Amino acid sequence: MKKLKNLSKNIFKTNEKNVYIKIPFIVIFFIGLIGFITTSFFDLDNKWVAYGWDLQKSHFIKSFCYFYFNIGTNQLTVLLPICAIVLFESFMAKIKRQKHWSVYGFYIFLAIFWIVYNWYIIYSTYNADDGWGFGICVSVLLDGKSALYGIIAITVINTIIFVAVAYLIHFKIAKFPTFIEDKYWHRSLFLIIYVLIMYFFIIIIKQSTGRPEYIFTNFEDIVGKITWGDVDKLTGRRKAIDIDLTPAIRKINGITDADMPKLKANILREINNNNWAPSNYFQWWQINGDWVSNLKHWAIFNWFTDSSTKNMPTGWYVINFPSGHMNATFTTFGYGYIFLYENKNIKKKWKISFMILWLVHLFGMLLTLTISTLHYPTDCFFTMTLCPLIIYPSLKATDFCVKLALKIVDHKKNKVVLKIEK
Numbered sequence: 549m550k551k552l553k554n555l556s557k558n559i560f561k562t563n564e565k566n567v568y569i570k571i572p573f574i575v576i577f578f579i580g581l582i583g584f585i586t587t588s589f590f591d592l593d594n595k596w597v598a599y600g601w602d603l604q605k606s607h608f609i610k611s612f613c614y615f616y617f618n619i620g621t622n623q624l625t626v627l628l629p630i631c632a633i634v635l636f637e638s639f640m641a642k643i644k645r646q647k648h649w650s651v652y653g654f655y656i657f658l659a660i661f662w663i664v665y666n667w668y669i670i671y672s673t674y675n676a677d678d679g680w681g682f683g684i685c686v687s688v689l690l691d692g693k694s695a696l697y698g699i700i701a702i703t704v705i706n707t708i709i710f711v712a713v714a715y716l717i718h719f720k721i722a723k724f725p726t727f728i729e730d731k732y733w734h735r736s737l738f739l740i741i742y743v744l745i746m747y748f749f750i751i752i753i754k755q756s757t758g759r760p761e762y763i764f765t766n767f768e769d770i771v772g773k774i775t776w777g778d779v780d781k782l783t784g785r786r787k788a789i790d791i792d793l794t795p796a797i798r799k800i801n802g803i804t805d806a807d808m809p810k811l812k813a814n815i816l817r818e819i820n821n822n823n824w825a826p827s828n829y830f831q832w833w834q835i836n837g838d839w840v841s842n843l844k845h846w847a848i849f850n851w852f853t854d855s856s857t858k859n860m861p862t863g864w865y866v867i868n869f870p871s872g873h874m875n876a877t878f879t880t881f882g883y884g885y886i887f888l889y890e891n892k893n894i895k896k897k898w899k900i901s902f903m904i905l906w907l908v909h910l911f912g913m914l915l916t917l918t919i920s921t922l923h924y925p926t927d928c929f930f931t932m933t934l935c936p937l938i939i940y941p942s943l944k945a946t947d948f949c950v951k952l953a954l955k956i957v958d959h960k961k962n963k964v965v966l967k968i969e970k
Contacts, residue, residue, distance in 0.1 A: 576935070576936060580935075584926055584929035593831070593925055598762075598766075603919055607694075610689075611694045613916040616920075617920055620873035622702055627739070629710065630886075631882070633658070633718070637718060637722040641722055666703045666706075670700060687921075689770075693802065735890065738946040739886070741942050741945050742939065743879055746879075746934075750870055751872075754867035756835065757869050758836035759867065760836060760862065760868065767826035774788050777789040785822070788819040788820055793808070793811075832870075837861035868927050869927045871928045873917055874927075878910065884902045884906065
């Protein structure tokens with residue numbers, strides 16, 4: 549069996565390619581750590597997003613922040629299929645069947661998946677109803693048209709990136725004589741494993757804490773003063789019987805005076821159903837509800853338990869802490885890791901340019917998430933601190949998986965040789 553160099557050992561070697569990896573990650577880690585510690589005190593977490601909410605009086609800023617939020621939501625739907633393409637092309641190159649019928653079948657499947665997935669996203673956005681009525685994005689008080697135009701723009705951008713990179717892999721990179729030896733497949737496998745490990749931690753923390761968004765914790769200031777009635781015997785919560793809506797609600801694009809009675813009725817219904825309702829503010833270390841009880845609300849148990857929001861702690865289902873969007877943004881470094889930094893033929897200026905663009909994208913995501921109040925700063929800074937720490941365990945896990953696979957292949961080859969000899 550041919551010995552394979554460990555990714556986990558190579559990452560610590562001092563060379564040009566690792567400078568582009570180690571230095572940014574170290575900087576990001578310390579910025580994340582300092583930011584996380586700083587915003588954990590003096591109510592800076594709350595003050596930051598309160599300032600962000602004030603900035604959203606500009607419709608352009610609100611729309612752009614929500615647009616960037618949706619970019620974060622859809623990043624992995626581009627990166628992971630690209631990793632799958634690299635692995636598939638590597639396998640076909642290894643067995644020397646790059647023009648086999650299965651290659652066409654694979655790309656036809658990917659094309660169908662891409663079309664169906666993006667059609668579903670656009671269709672869902674077009675018909676979205678967060679609870680207040682058709683065409684209102686409640687989290688940021690944005691009209692549905694602005695959200696739809698943003699999703700269409702993101703779909704076009706992602707499709708261009710996906711098709712361009714897939715084309716380059718299939719028609720250019722996979723044709724290189726050293727395609728297998730350059731280990732594009734090894735780095736692609738690492739990215740998939742990294743995403744799985746990182747999201748394993750993020751999902752556990754998210755669903756354990758159930759931190760509500762800013763709109764929940766400042767509900768009456770943002771949405772309107774509620775008139776409360778008697779306690780509901782079934783839920784144990786007081787029933788909302790009226791609400792005096794704020795000017796911010798009346799200014800949502802597309803809402804007219806004729807829509808107000810229905811909108812008010814929808815808002816009251818959502819409050820009483822515990823969907824969009826006032827909640828206490830929770831620091832990042834505080835649990836909304838309790839960890840054991842929150843287990844029954846986990847997605848994996850939804851089939852076996854009553855997962856209605858009436859029985860959840862208020863605002864739990866938005867699970868704000870930590871930020872999955874920041875993690876998805878961090879993983880876009882994978883484009884550079886797979887295709888640029890291990891390639892000696894790529895000029896230094898392109899490697900530096902990618903690094904600058906990636907850092908702008910990462911910190912742009914941090915700012916837009918917090919300005920839109922869809923995340924608190926601690927949600928984002930915590931993820932920035934955690935992401936670099938998960939890299940080494942992911943590299944070790946990748947090395948283990950590759951060695952295990954090679955041992956299995958080697959063992960099967962030895963069996964075949966023994967049978968032939970007999």
